[in-house]
Amino acid sequence: MIERRKRTRVAAASAIALTLAVTGCEWNGLNSVPLPGTEGRGEGSYSVQIQMPNVTTLSQNSPVRVNDVAVGAVTGIEVQDWHALVTVSLNEDVNLPANATAKIGQTSLLGSQHLELAPPLGVAPEGTLRDGDVIPLDRAGAYPTTEQTLSSLSVVINGGGLAQINDVTRELNAALNGREDSIRDLLPQLDQLVGSLDSQRAEIISAMEGIDRLAGTVNEQTDTLARALDDVPPALEVLVGQRQNLTGALIALGDLSDTATRVINESGDDLKSNLASLSPILRELAGTGDALTEVLSLLLTFPFTMKTIDQVFQGDYANLNMMIDLTNQRLDENFLADTGLGVTLGGLEGALGSIAGVAGQANDPLGIPEPSGPDLIQPEPTPVSAESDSPGGAPTP
Template sequence: MSTWPTSAWPGRTGFATVRRTAVLLLAGVLLTGCGFTVYDLPLPGGGGAGGDSYQVTVRFRDVLDLVPRSAVKVDDVTVGEVEKIHLDGYTAEVVLRLARKVRLPDNATARIRQTSLLGEKFVSLAPPADQAGYGRLGDGDVIPLARTGRDVEVEEVLSALSLLLNGGGVAQLKTIEVELNKAMSGREPDVRRLLARLDTFLGQLDAHKQEITRAIDNLDRLSASLAAQKTTLAAAVDQLPAALKVLADQRRDLTRMLVELSRLGDVGARVIVSSREDLLANLQALDPILTELARAGDSLPKSLQLLFTYPFSDATANAVAGDYTNLQLSLDVDLQGLLSGRTPPPVPPAPPLPRVPLPTKTPTALPTVPVPTALPTVPLPTAVPTSLPTSLPTVPAPHPRSPAPGCLPPLTCANGAASVVPAYDANLGRLLVGGVL
């Protein structure tokens, strides 16, 4: 019969260690089989939302190393925690549990931040900074990708810095400095003058910045006009090759025309030089005429105005009262005299108008006219005739008068009150018209 060595048999402490290890392994197997993970274990430091809370889903393009049970803060105050993180296509959806007392607008923003340079990540919620908030964030709401983001990681900053230091132009700064010293050595006055002129140039630009802005605005309007007429411009550009081809085909004729035009210019110059004295003489001869026309002034336009309406001026209409005017006209037309060149006999002057004596004294009082106290009574007819006469009385017509031989019939005026009797003298060949119109 074999015996177990005393030194190899575990003591009381060894049995306790083995027992604890077995219990932990069994617990791990049981937890794994039931679907629990290490994130489901209660950890210290988490910001629980308590019993009265609501869920909000936030979508991020990149959640970095954010883990469940991370804090959710508003104005750097913990108001909830990250409950779940899962992938939906190429978008990370983070389910947040917030306390019911947290009030945020419906268009709130979310950002993944870091507590310190090497601290933990957390989700920061805030109202929108570029617009006014509206509504209220509630249970089941979703914050889309357009309103989420993250801060720059320290690793990204160090990577960009290493790229600048290793593959960038930092190593070439020394070369640039040396070359600048070589280029500017001994040319300090020129560099100072250049800087002074550059300062003046920048000052002029600053003084004319309004004009520059206006020119840019006008250029913008011109570009808009060109854009609105791009169809017309495209048609013009399409037709331009054909026009250029026509010009190219007629290049010989155009060249000949320009040569002949040059010769015409030479001939015109010779003609002007040859006729210079005659031209100056003509201008000197026109000087008195132009002087007299200038001296006539306003009289010339007035005379031209009266020439086309002679003998009636613009004021003639003011002398006509209604449809008639008092005018006595004597017209003597001697056809034989005009044809033979004889002058007509003088027209006798019109008789003078009678003078009406004016009273020498003004009466001091007007005569008194008696006013009747009562109007006389006019008797009215007792009966009104019931019928009117059917015919009017006959008026004898005037005896027609035949015109004398060699005379014209009488001319009746428009109002029928007077007539003008023209007569023609066959012996003298004169047309005499007299009367009152």
């Protein structure tokens, strides 16, 4: 019996030694030995490697989960270029995109951990995860552990603002006590304000975009603004040097304002009278219509209008057609009327009722009138026409 037990012990030791030899003569505890019945060990399973920045307490044979369902196990953990390289074995039916993510999570509060595989968030899935693929560092990480959560909570409770909640509550109670009606009226007004702001979201966004564009334009003109700011001190020095003159000008402007006010107050009635007298003049000017503008067109080109002056003057000569009345009676009426010499020139012609010695008018304005007897009366003046082609435009009688 004793020898049988010895043989059993020797066989067990030999089996252990053989297992160590087959696994590379390395022993990392029971977790380094594949456990029967775990996921990812069956036929058709495939391996994937994951670059992890920190494996925390993850160990070999830890489960691999997809949507909280175990689909594989961790088969190896090693160090590679200052980070961990985790090898996992997955069941054949596990279908994940090639850009899947990996995170270490805590399975229970006792500290056991697992590896969570999931499709990427916010990114479209690409390809299919296959045997031998590697999930890089930028898609690997870990969920906060219980220790980290409790540590953060202790910071909030001990060194954060949680201790001041009592003070905040007391101050709020003191501020609201006795003002319940005002607060009750404030709430609908606040709701109306929020609703108004919500209805003007487009305008507010447009204004903010305009401010952003303005800021961008100002940023583009930084050099110009810097030069302008550099030029401000010399300009201020000039203003400081002219301070007395500016002060005197402002004082004089004040005196002018006082004088103008006094003049207006003293001459108010006269000013009103002048404005009242000006009203009919302006009314008559308005009544002239286009006549005033037509007269103004003759002012600079008298005796010709601006519309016909180019027809009168052709190069170095001018066309002229005039009717000149040089009778004694006309000269007497125009130049000697109301004088001591009045009716001197027109006495004989006035008595006869015609031009002295002339009883008719030639058909040719440049010809000599035909004589007639005293019976024929010609009251009309003798027209005399003259045309000039001289450069100066002077008429030839």
